[in-house]
Amino acid sequence: MTSMKILIVDDSITIRRIITNALKTVGFPDTMEASNGKDALEKLTNANVDFIITDWNMPEMNGLDFIKQVRANPIYSALPILMITTRGTEHDVIEALQAKVNSYIVKPFTPQELKEKIEGILKTVQINTV
Amino acid sequence: MNQQELDGILQKAAELKVFCEYGERTVPVLDEIASFVREISPAIEDLRAVVEVSMVNIPKAADQLGRVTQATEQASTDILNTLDRMVATLDEVITSVASGMISSDLGAATKKMAAIVKSLVDKSGWDEDIVKLAEAWDIHLQSMRMSGPTSNLERLLKDLQSDCTEIMMALQVQDITQQHIGAVMGTIQAVAEGLQQLTTGFFSTSSAEALPPTPSMPVQFEQENVGEAERKKMVEALLSKARAGQI
Numbered sequence: 001m002t003s004m005k006i007l008i009v010d011d012s013i014t015i016r017r018i019i020t021n022a023l024k025t026v027g028f029p030d031t032m033e034a035s036n037g038k039d040a041l042e043k044l045t046n047a048n049v050d051f052i053i054t055d056w057n058m059p060e061m062n063g064l065d066f067i068k069q070v071r072a073n074p075i076y077s078a079l080p081i082l083m084i085t086t087r088g089t090e091h092d093v094i095e096a097l098q099a100k101v102n103s104y105i106v107k108p109f110t111p112q113e114l115k116e117k118i119e120g121i122l123k124t125v126q127i128n129t130v
Numbered sequence: 131m132n133q134q135e136l137d138g139i140l141q142k143a144a145e146l147k148v149f150c151e152y153g154e155r156t157v158p159v160l161d162e163i164a165s166f167v168r169e170i171s172p173a174i175e176d177l178r179a180v181v182e183v184s185m186v187n188i189p190k191a192a193d194q195l196g197r198v199t200q201a202t203e204q205a206s207t208d209i210l211n212t213l214d215r216m217v218a219t220l221d222e223v224i225t226s227v228a229s230g231m232i233s234s235d236l237g238a239a240t241k242k243m244a245a246i247v248k249s250l251v252d253k254s255g256w257d258e259d260i261v262k263l264a265e266a267w268d269i270h271l272q273s274m275r276m277s278g279p280t281s282n283l284e285r286l287l288k289d290l291q292s293d294c295t296e297i298m299m300a301l302q303v304q305d306i307t308q309q310h311i312g313a314v315m316g317t318i319q320a321v322a323e324g325l326q327q328l329t330t331g332f333f334s335t336s337s338a339e340a341l342p343p344t345p346s347m348p349v350q351f352e353q354e355n356v357g358e359a360e361r362k363k364m365v366e367a368l369l370s371k372a373r374a375g376q377i
Binding site: 012013014015017018021022025057086088090093094097098103104105106107108109110111124 | 203206207210214217295298299300301302303304305306308309310312358361362364365368369372373377
């Protein structure tokens with residue numbers, strides 16, 4: 001169980017709930033939600049977020065634009081970001097990686113897969129900061 | 131008539147000859163074109179009727195797909211609500227099962243024994259044999275919990291909780307289908323726009339103006355229709371490349 005606060009950004013309430021529950025089962029109970037990139041940027045300024053999980057296709061501001069905005073801000077530029085999306089083409093993954101996403105999951109996913117991805121990112125981030 | 135004027139007449143005669151020859155060749159072509167137009171006229175009328183029906187049906191189809199999305203989203207929310215309640219209830223049951231024994235008599239007796247053993251340890255001033263007895267009692271209690279009906283029940287309840295999580299995760303299909311429906315609606319919208327342009331440019335009727343707008347949906351077509359496992363493998367390969375600084 002970890003106290004890390006995770007921001008879940010997805011326009012689908014179903015997916016937000018699924019991710020929240022999956023995170024709870026793998027030991028990450030502290031979560032908050034945003035329905036699109038714009039909403040998430042606002043939430044970022046008002047809370048101490050340690051990790052971001054974001055979808056790609058969203059209204060108002062999509063996940064890719066959101067990531068670019070986060071990375072452009074020196075305060076959040078090092079924040080770990082995991083993208084969970086239905087977009088699974090090679091071109092999509094490369095585009096996300098070029099936007100500096102830390103890791104990528106194509107839906108559907110399992111709680112175990114989510115846990116492994118988060119732990120993998122945290123491990124890499126720790127290595128890079130040491 | 132001088133030579134120059136004669137040359138001029140001969141030139142014009144040559145041009146007339148070419149024109150006549152050209153006419154001989156073009157007239158049948160023009161006849162064929164006219165015949166073709168006469169033949170395709172009914173087909174164009176048919177096409178126009180199809181386009182007009184499509185103009186009405188496409189928005190209807192888009193609306194129906196939108197309703198499917200709404201219905202599945204509502205169903206998913208209802209299922210999630212029920213699962214949340216089930217998981218919470220199972221949590222409570224697991225806690226109470228883990229903290230107590232099934233048989234209240236056995237539970238009371240065990241608690242009494244545990245109190246006696248603790249008291250013995252305290253009273254004995256941590257006598258080595260008494261401490262060994264307490265340790266043996268602990269092991270006995272643990273093995274009772276592990277092998278007894280309580281542990282079986284606890285395991286079954288945890289399995290049920292795990293099943294609930296699995297059902298919850300399976301509801302991702304709602305979002306996935308919603309996104310695919312969105313892509314289909316985007317295609318329908320593109321077809322509708324194409325038909326609208328066709329009617330505006332070709333039929334020049336008022337039906338083009340009468341086209342109701344199709345609902346706007348995010349268009350994201352998956353270009354590669356590969357299986358889930360292959361896609362995940364591809365993602366992992368790209369992530370490895372990115373880690374190696376190759377992307």
